[in-house]
Amino acid sequence: MKNTYRAAIVGLGRMGHLFEEDPLMRKPCSHAGAYSYLKDKINIVAACDIRKDRLDKFREKWQVKNLYLDYNEMLEKEKIDILSICTHAQQHKEITIKASKSGVKAIFCEKPISTSINDAEEMIKVCNKNNTLLVINHTRRFDNVWRKSKEVIDSGVIGNIKVINSYSTAGLLNGGIHLFDLLRFYNNDIETVFAKLKKDKSTDASGTGLLKFKNGAHAFVDIDYRDYVLFQINIVGSKGLLKCGGMIRGDKTFELFTSKPSTTQIGLLELQKENFQEVKGEMPLVNAINEIIISIETGKSIISAGEDGLKALEICMAFHESDRTGKEIKLPLDIKNNTVIPRETSFTKDGKFPPTYEKNNILPGF
Numbered sequence: 001m002k003n004t005y006r007a008a009i010v011g012l013g014r015m016g017h018l019f020e021e022d023p024l025m026r027k028p029c030s031h032a033g034a035y036s037y038l039k040d041k042i043n044i045v046a047a048c049d050i051r052k053d054r055l056d057k058f059r060e061k062w063q064v065k066n067l068y069l070d071y072n073e074m075l076e077k078e079k080i081d082i083l084s085i086c087t088h089a090q091q092h093k094e095i096t097i098k099a100s101k102s103g104v105k106a107i108f109c110e111k112p113i114s115t116s117i118n119d120a121e122e123m124i125k126v127c128n129k130n131n132t133l134l135v136i137n138h139t140r141r142f143d144n145v146w147r148k149s150k151e152v153i154d155s156g157v158i159g160n161i162k163v164i165n166s167y168s169t170a171g172l173l174n175g176g177i178h179l180f181d182l183l184r185f186y187n188n189d190i191e192t193v194f195a196k197l198k199k200d201k202s203t204d205a206s207g208t209g210l211l212k213f214k215n216g217a218h219a220f221v222d223i224d225y226r227d228y229v230l231f232q233i234n235i236v237g238s239k240g241l242l243k244c245g246g247m248i249r250g251d252k253t254f255e256l257f258t259s260k261p262s263t264t265q266i267g268l269l270e271l272q273k274e275n276f277q278e279v280k281g282e283m284p285l286v287n288a289i290n291e292i293i294i295s296i297e298t299g300k301s302i303i304s305a306g307e308d309g310l311k312a313l314e315i316c317m318a319f320h321e322s323d324r325t326g327k328e329i330k331l332p333l334d335i336k337n338n339t340v341i342p343r344e345t346s347f348t349k350d351g352k353f354p355p356t357y358e359k360n361n362i363l364p365g366f
């Protein structure tokens, strides 16, 4: 069947489509790029941005005619099956609720889910009530390389997870939330958070924390503004070590070490490097859209649902709460109405963009 599904996008910036202009990124790497790649089963019928220049650029690139400056008008006039929300988090709640009430089948919303726990809960409640599939783009859950690392953990080859050391660049709601989500993806729910924020002029604080999982494992997390991108998770198990790192979109910086009889001292086991086979497959956004379609058609649960977005956001909020009180915070959080604002500038501390990005008018970040 051709073009069965009708997609629309709100927010025509980097995730909406501009990332496609970065010559270095593996494609497709934006919502529009992924829909277009899957054009046999899905069609972009409409798009919206509050900036007219963004609409003009989108029309030129994707030949979409139905473009809107107001998403309310788009929801009224268009019949949409899957709506991508690629605006900043401050708008996610309102757009999600209105889209769900308008009858879209699925909402594919960028991370972070929202800027408060109350808002995230409301989004989930409304979507459940209207039978709308709510999907949060914690991209690595849809990435074959990161999925492979989870398979390795689940296979038991590194034994039980004892401790995780992890690092991300930029603030809690930017790189940090990807890290929090992966910690849950690898090792289920987090019970407590003890953290200190690093305060600077960014609206989205960074911080260092110690997290305890329900199964007794611990994770050290360091999120900071740096002049370079660091995204690294080292998982120490009872039988081995798995190092997972790099950005999404095809990085192969994964290393597996398992314990073998020592070659230097009798009677000891030591870690030796194994081959971590290259992982092939579609790009994460393509996997995501294919899996959204499967969920719509079969009711199968999605790997990155609204609840996952909420739980990752809750860890960000717990960082703030722990810093405020000086205490270890137990999850789920009681305080749900605190609001955090994601940063809208570069991942570097001074907020400036590398010159190559300025030239291409695409801003780096997560």
Ligand SMILES: NC(=O)c1ccc[n+]([C@@H]2O[C@H](COP(=O)([O-])OP(=O)(O)OC[C@H]3O[C@@H](n4cnc5c(N)ncnc54)[C@H](O)[C@@H]3O)[C@@H](O)[C@H]2O)c1
Binding pocket: 010, 011, 012, 013, 014, 015, 016, 048, 049, 050, 051, 054, 069, 071, 086, 087, 088, 089, 091, 110, 111, 112, 137, 138, 139, 174, 342, 365, 366
């Ligand atoms: N999953 C990932 O790896 C990843 C990577 C980058 C960004 N993101 C997330 O994607 C979201 C968007 O980030 P970005 O970097 O693409 O931002 P961006 O600033 O490049 O684009 C956002 C666009 O939304 C538009 N917009 C704002 N309010 C609007 C409204 N009410 N209606 C319609 N359009 C509106 C803006 O004009 C802008 O064009 C953020 O939540 C961000 O955290 C995710």
